[in-house]
Amino acid sequence: MNESVLNAKIVEWSEEDQCFVGSAPGLLFGGCHGPDEKEVFAELCQIVDETIELYHQDSKPLLPRTSSRDLANTLQQIA
Numbered sequence: 389m390n391e392s393v394l395n396a397k398i399v400e401w402s403e404e405d406q407c408f409v410g411s412a413p414g415l416l417f418g419g420c421h422g423p424d425e426k427e428v429f430a431e432l433c434q435i436v437d438e439t440i441e442l443y444h445q446d447s448k449p450l451l452p453r454t455s456s457r458d459l460a461n462t463l464q465q466i467a
Contacts, residue, residue: 391450392436399429412436414451 399410402421410432411419416439420431443450 390437391440392433394450395436395440397429397432397436399425399432401425410435412439415439 395412395415397410397412399408401407402409405421407421407423408425408428409419409421410428412432412435415436420428420435422428422431440450
């Protein structure tokens with residue numbers, strides 16, 4: 389299994405920046421942004437893969453997985 393699937397990826401519209409912003413909470417700081425939601429998600433997936441590769445190259449343990457925690461329903465309860 390690709391380890392990338394173990395990390396939640398979020399793409400959301402930013403009113404302040406007037407673009408889509410992609411992030412992977414718990415894995416990396418920052419992320420990516422752009423005017424096209426699908427392109428931002430594709431770039432985010434690539435960044436997550438590269439970040440995981442860097443963790444392995446540096447022999448660092450990955451942070452705990454962020455997927456399979458029912459984040460969508462948890463976020464709905466907050467909103």
